[in-house]
Amino acid sequence: MNTKKMEWILRIAVAGEFLGHGMFALQGKTSWFVYFKPFGITDPQTIVSLLMLVGTVDLLLALLVLIKPIRIAVLWMAIWGLFTAMIRWPIGPDPVWDFVERWTNWGAPLVLFMMLGGWPDSFRDWFRQKS
DSSP: OOHHHHHHHHHHHHHHHHHHHHHHHHTTOGGGGGGGGGGTOOOHHHHHHHHHHHHHHHHHHHHHHHHOOBHHHHHHHHHHHHHHHHTTTTSSSSOHHHHHTTHHHHHHHHHHHHHTTSSOSSTGGGGSBOO
């Protein structure tokens, strides 16, 4: 098997996920407002501001994973993917299947993280691209 090709497939898939979610966030997707309620955030202006921040970070991460996938960013993508799945259920109001269908949101970045070398040996290695 060609692991470099598999890595690129994962990089493109993860970038697509974060590009799509980032664009929805930048559009201020109103159906997402409900996910802020468990954290006590109900003001629409505050939610839109937070979505702008999240959307910008998501877009930057999508670009980064294509240009220079560094482990700390890819691990963050896996953690963020898990968190955003969990705001559907058990944190949020949706049924468990909304959480289950989003397992790829954290699973794909986690596999990519492992392909990039997994947990690094040093602090510097968090910011280095796999050679």
